[in-house]
Amino acid sequence: MSFLAGTTIALKWDDIQVALKGKRLAILGARGVGKTHLVRFLTTGSIPAEYKQTVAPEKASASRFQLKDLNIKVKDALDVSGDKAAYAEWKELHDQADVVLYLLRADRLIAGDAVVEARVRDDLRHIGGWLDARQQRPKFFVIGTHCDFDAEFVSLSADRIGDYVDRFRRLPIVSELVGRGGGAQQAKVVLGSLKTVADTEALVYQIFMQVTS
Numbered sequence: 001m002s003f004l005a006g007t008t009i010a011l012k013w014d015d016i017q018v019a020l021k022g023k024r025l026a027i028l029g030a031r032g033v034g035k036t037h038l039v040r041f042l043t044t045g046s047i048p049a050e051y052k053q054t055v056a057p058e059k060a061s062a063s064r065f066q067l068k069d070l071n072i073k074v075k076d077a078l079d080v081s082g083d084k085a086a087y088a089e090w091k092e093l094h095d096q097a098d099v100v101l102y103l104l105r106a107d108r109l110i111a112g113d114a115v116v117e118a119r120v121r122d123d124l125r126h127i128g129g130w131l132d133a134r135q136q137r138p139k140f141f142v143i144g145t146h147c148d149f150d151a152e153f154v155s156l157s158a159d160r161i162g163d164y165v166d167r168f169r170r171l172p173i174v175s176e177l178v179g180r181g182g183g184a185q186q187a188k189v190v191l192g193s194l195k196t197v198a199d200t201e202a203l204v205y206q207i208f209m210q211v212t213s
């Protein structure tokens with residue numbers, strides 16, 4: 001199976017491969033947002049069958065990111081815990097990264113979950129400071145996962161995802177995050193789901209398209 005079907009998409013992969021060659025990714029976020037899932041997908045092309053909390057940093061089994069038959073190579077894959085006690089490990093990962101992906105539960109923010117909102121705000125207070133301290137800022141992405149729990153997302157046709165993202169950006173907490181991440185030019189927002197391999201591919205594709213832009 002190819003990574004994503006369709007010739008228009010396949011053509012773009014050349015640019016993406018060049019843009020990603022040798023890049024280091026940092027995948028950060030609270031517990032259960034999908035970090036291990038994403039690291040596993042990027043290193044093996046498959047997704048974990050069950051949830052096991054990450055406690056200590058784990059080196060991903062492949063030393064480079066290889067997406068199926070596509071020659072996408074990223075230098076390192078370290079999977080960190082979402083526990084707040086792991087902020088020191090997050091920082092270390094952040095400081096070496098070319099691309100920083102901050103994962104959060106988009107469904108919970110849309111539902112107005114105050115606990116998730118507070119945690120996200122706290123995370124971004126840390127990450128924002130680290131980003132500001134970098135001489136050359138890495139690309140920063142806010143990645144909203146678990147959208148499959150939002151009925152509106154599920155019924156959305158592929159061509160309307162832009163409207164959905166626009167509405168998400170207008171949530172006060174999201175505009176606060178984007179501001180903390182350096183503004184709309186610097187901080188990209190990507191929404192989707194990691195429920196199935198196909199969902200995960202679609203989300204990763206959206207991310208990689210914007211790494212190149």
Ligand SMILES: Nc1nc2c(ncn2[C@@H]2O[C@H](COP(=O)(O)OP(=O)(O)OP(=O)(O)O)[C@@H](O)[C@H]2O)c(=O)[nH]1
Nearest residue numbers: 031032033034035036037051053054082146193194
């Ligand atoms: N339905 C659905 N499940 C998801 C999504 N993203 C992740 N999951 C599931 O949520 C659970 C937690 O995902 P993990 O990748 O292990 O979470 P983590 O961020 O590594 O969490 P910690 O290691 O505890 O910090 C797993 O069972 C995933 O399969 C999503 O977008 N939708």
Ligand SMILES: [Mg+2]
Nearest residue numbers: 035036053054
């Ligand atoms: Mg984990």
